[in-house]
Amino acid sequence: MTSQALQCDRDGAEITRGDAECREKIQAMLKELSLPPGLLPVEDISELGLNRSTGFFWVTQKRKREHAFKKIKRQVSYAAEVTALVDNRRIRRITGVKAKELLFWFSIAEIYIDDPSSERITFKTGLGLSKSFPVSAFELEQETNPDPPAE
Numbered sequence: 001m002t003s004q005a006l007q008c009d010r011d012g013a014e015i016t017r018g019d020a021e022c023r024e025k026i027q028a029m030l031k032e033l034s035l036p037p038g039l040l041p042v043e044d045i046s047e048l049g050l051n052r053s054t055g056f057f058w059v060t061q062k063r064k065r066e067h068a069f070k071k072i073k074r075q076v077s078y079a080a081e082v083t084a085l086v087d088n089r090r091i092r093r094i095t096g097v098k099a100k101e102l103l104f105w106f107s108i109a110e111i112y113i114d115d116p117s118s119e120r121i122t123f124k125t126g127l128g129l130s131k132s133f134p135v136s137a138f139e140l141e142q143e144t145n146p147d148p149p150a151e
Contacts (some may be wrong), residue, residue: 014050045060051142056086092110
């Protein structure tokens with residue numbers, strides 16, 4: 001996408017700032033799109049934008065982040081800025097997301113759920129390779145507190 005096209009898509013977008021507010025907005029957006037709530041585990045979010053008329057979405061975090069999806073034993077990298085076009089059960093034209101397969105990192109171009117009854121979500125690379133996983137692997141992970149509560 002050209003920078004002019006990106007700016008055009010950003011014009012008229014709903015913009016949210018601040019980590020807590022942005023996290024809530026991401027969860028609401030994923031739910032609205034019928035996608036699992038743990039799909040975008042970004043942190044230290046400074047800005048989130050969604051242009052409902054074009055489907056253009058972006059999230060900006062303070063730095064690049066890697067996340068391990070334990071249930072499927074996969075490492076995923078999220079750039080400081082992730083952009084995409086969102087639609088019901090589908091995120092496409094993704095930038096800023098890579099998944100590690102063996103020793104190689106592959107850019108993720110599309111994420112979708114073709115058949116909700118299958119309870120499978122598919123990730124497709126820019127090379128056309130795809131892999132499906134159980135939707136349950138992308139539920140929100142509970143944060144663990146290593147310190148016991150004080151009495």
